[in-house]
Every structure is written in structure tokens, then in C-alpha cells.
Amino acid sequence: MSIRYKMTMAYDGHLFHGFQTQRNQRTVQGTVEAALTKMTKGKEVIVQGSGRTDAGVHALGQVIHFDYPGNIIPPKRMLFALNSMMPLDIVFRKSEIVNKNFHVRYSTTGKWYRYRVSLDKFTNPFKRFYTGHYPYPVDVSKMQRAAQDLLGTHDFTSFAASGGQIKNKIRTMYYVNVQEDKKENEVIFDFICSGFLYNMVRILVAMLLEIGNGKRPINDVPRIIKAKNRQEVRETAQANGLFLYHVFYEDIPKKHRQDLDL
Amino acid sequence: MSIRYKMTMAYDGHLFHGFQTQRNQRTVQGTVEAALTKMTKGKEVIVQGSGRTDAGVHALGQVIHFDYPGNIIPPKRMLFALNSMMPLDIVFRKSEIVNKNFHVRYSTTGKWYRYRVSLDKFTNPFKRFYTGHYPYPVDVSKMQRAAQDLLGTHDFTSFAASGGQIKNKIRTMYYVNVQEDKKENEVIFDFICSGFLYNMVRILVAMLLEIGNGKRPINDVPRIIKAKNRQEVRETAQANGLFLYHVFYEDIPKKHRQDLDL
Incomplete structure (x- = not known):
């Protein structure tokens, strides 16, 4: 027993x-x-x-x-x-x-990851283990707009590092939020998705920062998704800034299903 | 040159x-x-x-x-x-x-130390290096009232660990504040003093926590000051929670000279 x-x-x-x-x-x-x-x-x-x-x-x-x-x-x-x-x-x-039919991996309905990026020129010593670091100018509104193109059901192959064992790379992104914390000089990224592929959040954040910095056009996301090619985004944001924020076992609440009729 | x-x-x-x-x-x-x-x-x-x-x-x-x-x-x-x-x-x-007549140690007019205490039963992993830990009930208003007795010019011998080399232990405490951060479940202590003796903040915090917890009477501070005896307070709060917050080289601003006509 x-x-x-x-x-x-x-x-x-x-x-x-x-x-x-x-x-x-x-x-x-x-x-x-x-x-x-x-x-x-x-x-x-x-x-x-x-x-x-x-x-x-x-x-x-x-x-x-x-x-x-x-x-x-x-x-x-x-x-x-x-x-x-x-x-x-x-x-x-x-x-x-x-109950024994509950399984922590198979019963999930989605996960919420948060990523914190410090924009400080030199890293704040108290944040060095808890933020990624991007000491370049970024336009947060550009990232906010581009991020909306991630919502919905897509094949996220372009955002999956090799090393993952899962073949089916179709997932549903329920919620994306990019916000600036001016006091902390940080950008906070939130993603709620039916499931995440290997390094997916860190690749998404790297791509969005490139858009915010003007290195990529603001409408690049649909093209990258369509390409189904990891080579489209070569950068991966540092592990430091990533937090597994919440795991859902119930229906994803309405407030976290952004502008989606899912 | x-x-x-x-x-x-x-x-x-x-x-x-x-x-x-x-x-x-x-x-x-x-x-x-x-x-x-x-x-x-x-x-x-x-x-x-x-x-x-x-x-x-x-x-x-x-x-x-x-x-x-x-x-x-x-x-x-x-x-x-x-x-x-x-x-x-x-x-x-x-x-x-x-100018060469500025000296970082001899020119100071005072220092501001902050001490953070987590009241969580089990330490928050992200705070373990940045807070002291006191998982017992405390009455913050008692600590606030007792702290007022530290204000002014006193011989702080009772709050100086052995090991300091300075003989004159008379200092002026300009400002003391004890506040609760309910969201973080922390108590934050602030002290602005003309100068601090060895381990002084950590001993003061340990004493105030004992008052907050009811182990000492609320009016114990004047007695301890008068005793000029380090044995009065045996505890020293952990180094972890202590921050050198600011060093003053100008007159201590009015807002930081609490209820004092100094």
C-alpha cells in the first residue's frame, strides 16, 4: 500500500x-x-x-x-x-x-513560465542569478505587439532546441504578456502554454528581445513559426532569468486565455 | 601626482x-x-x-x-x-x-543600515542570503515603540560586540524605523546613526525581536543602555539580513533626524 x-x-x-x-x-x-x-x-x-x-x-x-x-x-x-x-x-x-489516477506530468492542462530580463548596463549584484541580462535599448511596445502573434495553436518547431524527445511540436499558447518594470529596469515576459518544448521560453525571449532592439522586424513571428526551423532564431536567453511560475491541473482560467476563443 | x-x-x-x-x-x-x-x-x-x-x-x-x-x-x-x-x-x-582633504571614513556624518527579517516558517529560497530569519510571532508595534528609546545621544556599550577597537562608544542615533512588509512577510529595520559599533545593528535587531516576541518588556531599552554591559543582550542577528544602505557626508537631512532637536 x-x-x-x-x-x-x-x-x-x-x-x-x-x-x-x-x-x-x-x-x-x-x-x-x-x-x-x-x-x-x-x-x-x-x-x-x-x-x-x-x-x-x-x-x-x-x-x-x-x-x-x-x-x-x-x-x-x-x-x-x-x-x-x-x-x-x-x-x-x-x-x-x-487519487492514483492523478499524474503530475500527464494531468497538466498547461504551464506558466516567467522570464525576467535586466536592462541595467552592469548587472545588479542582487539579481545576477535571477535575471537574464540585456544591456541594450529595447522598445517594449514592439515586443508586446510581436508577442501577440504567438497566441493560438501552432507548430512551435522553430522554438524547440534539439535534445527534446517529443515529436509532436504543436502546442496552444493561451497567454503572452510583456511588461516593463521601470523601477527595477526590467522586462518581464509571461507565457502560458498547453506545454513547452525544450528551451522554448528562452528562445522566445531571445527572439522578442531582437525585435525590441530592432534587429528583427516586428512582423517576423508568423514567418518564423511557418519556417519550422530552429535555425531561424539562433540565440537562447540565459537560464538565470527563467522561473517555472505555475502548473495548471484545472481548465486554464478565462483571464489567462488571452483574446482567444478556445 | x-x-x-x-x-x-x-x-x-x-x-x-x-x-x-x-x-x-x-x-x-x-x-x-x-x-x-x-x-x-x-x-x-x-x-x-x-x-x-x-x-x-x-x-x-x-x-x-x-x-x-x-x-x-x-x-x-x-x-x-x-x-x-x-x-x-x-x-x-x-x-x-x-579634494584630498576628503576622507571616506573621517568625513562621514553618519551611516544608514537596513536589516531585513523574514518571518516565514521556512525560509523563502530566494531570500536565504538576503534576510535574517525569525519564524516566531512578533508584535511590530511593540518593536516600533521600544525602538524610539534608542534615539538621541547615548553610550552604546551594551550593543557593541567585543572586537571593536574604538574606546569611545558614545553615538547619536538620528533615526530608527521598524516596518512590516506584509506582502513579503518581513520586518524591515532602519537605523541612521552618527556611527556604528562592532555588530551594533545585529545586536539591536536581536534585542528588538525579543521585545516583539514578548521575551523582554517593551521598556527594556533605557535599562540596557544604562547598564553599559554587552551581556545584557546575548543574541546577534545573522549577517545575511544586513545592508549598508547609505553613507552620509553632508548634514543628516531633517527628515532623517526623527523627533530630535539636534
């Missing part, structure tokens, strides 16, 4: 070699599995993540599930127990017991 | 062994001096700081001066040159040429 727990977590990715367990590397999955194995006094517990964030990528709302053997531990107690065993760069926010 | 430069800088202290040069340790002063020595092609340049922040302590407005040998470099160019040579955890904000 075992109980399935769904847990929501935040982590600072800058000292992890990504989410997924790798031999002899410090990873998020490996850290959580080690704690669970201690709790079970040696029984192996496999952690499933909603997605594998890369080295340096952060999470505010990553979701995992695992099957915990033995007696039921109340969700609040599980939350406390795991938090007590976590290093300071991981924190669990929420804990639930779920 | 040499030119004296006054420069304002920010740094993330968490990977430095403090400000002051130490053999075989990564320090702020050592990092800046190494860059200047490169610029002079080997001539030693000594950097003077307004104060020596401890390991883990951050700065938003640290001020340094140094005498640069040879021809005048315009301040903007000096700013750019030094920033280009700095690691990502240091940034220079401002550069000025000053």
Missing part, C-alpha cells in the same frame, strides 16, 4: 544541476528523493516532476508527486517533515493527497 | 569574506585593489572604505576612496573601467573626483 502525494514547491535553481536526478550531481529530484528515502528508512521513493527544469532555472510553483509507502501521513505533517529536511534553496508550499 | 576618487558601490556580500583585505580570502577591498593595480600596470593602489562590512553583509551604498596615480581619468570613464573588471557580485554606481 502507498499513498500518492502532490506537492507544490519553490526552488532557487542556481546551485542545482537542474531538476532531474543525475549521478554525482546536486539536483532537485535527487535531493527530495534522498529525504523521502530517509523518511521510509531506506525504501526507495521515486519523485515525478511536472517538468524538468534545466540547470540554473528556478521554480515558484513546480509540482511533484510520489507514492509514499506505509501508513498515511497527514498532508500538513508531510509538508513539515519534508521542509525540515530540505536545504535552504528548496521550500515546499503545499501538500495534498491525490 | 595622484587623483582622489570617491566611488559608491553595491555588493552582494554572501560570497565575500567581508570588505577588508585578508590573505587568501575573497574580499571586496582585495577585489577592487586587484583591479586598480591592473589598471596602473602594477602600481599599488590602496582602497579606503567608509567601514568594514563583515562576511555575508551586503551593501547598497558603500563608499570608498583611493588615490589613482598618473593622469586624470574622467569619473565616468573610471566608473566604466572598474565595472568592466568587477565580478558580478560588485557594481559601482557613482564616481567622483574629490
Whole structure:
């Protein structure tokens, strides 16, 4: 007998070699599995993540599930127990017991990623692990307009780095927002999509920054999508600025289905 | 011949062994001096700081001066040159040429330190290097009221850790503020004083938290000041949460001389 727990977590990715367990590397999955194995006094517990964030990528709302053997531990107690065993760069926010037909990867309806870019000439020391860096002039309104062309259902092959294992690259982009934080001298990009391909957000951000900087025309997005060719956008924004913000398991709320009749 | 430069800088202290040069340790002063020595092609340049922040302590407005040998470099160019040579955890904000009777330590009229405390039960991973941590209930209004007793000119011996070399421990506290940031679940402490003794802010914060938590009476401050005994407050808040916020070289502005006719 075992109980399935769904847990929501935040982590600072800058000292992890990504989410997924790798031999002899410090990873998020490996850290959580080690704690669970201690709790079970040696029984192996496999952690499933909603997605594998890369080295340096952060999470505010990553979701995992695992099957915990033995007696039921109340969700609040599980939350406390795991938090007590976590290093300071991981924190669990929420804990639930779920049905075994819930799967953290297969049950998602979409994900929300946020990307922060600092426009400072020289990086703010307190942001160096938490923002990408683009010390060039950008026209935010150009990026806002170009981003609208990403909305809807498309084959996103042009925005998928090689290395992904998924063949079907058709996804639905529900929501894109580009906003300037003048006080922080940052640009914040938000993307809600039915699913993301490998490095997709970082490639999208690199492309939008080129449009904002005038290196690409504002109407370049439909052409790039149509080309289905990764060579169209060669840049990839740094991992540093990327946050897995939220994972949806319910219908994507109306307010996050921008101008779409989906 | 040499030119004296006054420069304002920010740094993330968490990977430095403090400000002051130490053999075989990564320090702020050592990092800046190494860059200047490169610029002079080997001539030693000594950097003077307004104060020596401890390991883990951050700065938003640290001020340094140094005498640069040879021809005048315009301040903007000096700013750019030094920033280009700095690691990502240091940034220079401002550069000025000053008269040789300006001294970054002897010319100050006061300093402003800020201390951030997270009240979260488990530390937010993104704040672990930038806040102290006090996961206990606190009554902010009690701390606000008690803090007022620090204002004015006092012998602050009770709040000075051993290790300081200065005998005269009389200072003038111009401004104290304790505020709650409910959104961040933090308490922010601000202190503007004519000068700070060794670990003084961290000891003051530890004492105020004890008052906020009800471990000490709200009117304990005058008694502790009068005792002139470091043993009165045994706790010292962590270095992590402390920021050197601003150094004053002009008269302390009226708005920062709280309820005082000084």
C-alpha cells in the first residue's frame, strides 16, 4: 500500500544541476528523493516532476508527486517533515493527497513560465542569478505587439532546441504578456502554454528581445513559426532569468486565455 | 601626482569574506585593489572604505576612496573601467573626483543600515542570503515603540560586540524605523546613526525581536543602555539580513533626524 502525494514547491535553481536526478550531481529530484528515502528508512521513493527544469532555472510553483509507502501521513505533517529536511534553496508550499489516477506530468492542462530580463548596463549584484541580462535599448511596445502573434495553436518547431524527445511540436499558447518594470529596469515576459518544448521560453525571449532592439522586424513571428526551423532564431536567453511560475491541473482560467476563443 | 576618487558601490556580500583585505580570502577591498593595480600596470593602489562590512553583509551604498596615480581619468570613464573588471557580485554606481582633504571614513556624518527579517516558517529560497530569519510571532508595534528609546545621544556599550577597537562608544542615533512588509512577510529595520559599533545593528535587531516576541518588556531599552554591559543582550542577528544602505557626508537631512532637536 502507498499513498500518492502532490506537492507544490519553490526552488532557487542556481546551485542545482537542474531538476532531474543525475549521478554525482546536486539536483532537485535527487535531493527530495534522498529525504523521502530517509523518511521510509531506506525504501526507495521515486519523485515525478511536472517538468524538468534545466540547470540554473528556478521554480515558484513546480509540482511533484510520489507514492509514499506505509501508513498515511497527514498532508500538513508531510509538508513539515519534508521542509525540515530540505536545504535552504528548496521550500515546499503545499501538500495534498491525490487519487492514483492523478499524474503530475500527464494531468497538466498547461504551464506558466516567467522570464525576467535586466536592462541595467552592469548587472545588479542582487539579481545576477535571477535575471537574464540585456544591456541594450529595447522598445517594449514592439515586443508586446510581436508577442501577440504567438497566441493560438501552432507548430512551435522553430522554438524547440534539439535534445527534446517529443515529436509532436504543436502546442496552444493561451497567454503572452510583456511588461516593463521601470523601477527595477526590467522586462518581464509571461507565457502560458498547453506545454513547452525544450528551451522554448528562452528562445522566445531571445527572439522578442531582437525585435525590441530592432534587429528583427516586428512582423517576423508568423514567418518564423511557418519556417519550422530552429535555425531561424539562433540565440537562447540565459537560464538565470527563467522561473517555472505555475502548473495548471484545472481548465486554464478565462483571464489567462488571452483574446482567444478556445 | 595622484587623483582622489570617491566611488559608491553595491555588493552582494554572501560570497565575500567581508570588505577588508585578508590573505587568501575573497574580499571586496582585495577585489577592487586587484583591479586598480591592473589598471596602473602594477602600481599599488590602496582602497579606503567608509567601514568594514563583515562576511555575508551586503551593501547598497558603500563608499570608498583611493588615490589613482598618473593622469586624470574622467569619473565616468573610471566608473566604466572598474565595472568592466568587477565580478558580478560588485557594481559601482557613482564616481567622483574629490579634494584630498576628503576622507571616506573621517568625513562621514553618519551611516544608514537596513536589516531585513523574514518571518516565514521556512525560509523563502530566494531570500536565504538576503534576510535574517525569525519564524516566531512578533508584535511590530511593540518593536516600533521600544525602538524610539534608542534615539538621541547615548553610550552604546551594551550593543557593541567585543572586537571593536574604538574606546569611545558614545553615538547619536538620528533615526530608527521598524516596518512590516506584509506582502513579503518581513520586518524591515532602519537605523541612521552618527556611527556604528562592532555588530551594533545585529545586536539591536536581536534585542528588538525579543521585545516583539514578548521575551523582554517593551521598556527594556533605557535599562540596557544604562547598564553599559554587552551581556545584557546575548543574541546577534545573522549577517545575511544586513545592508549598508547609505553613507552620509553632508548634514543628516531633517527628515532623517526623527523627533530630535539636534
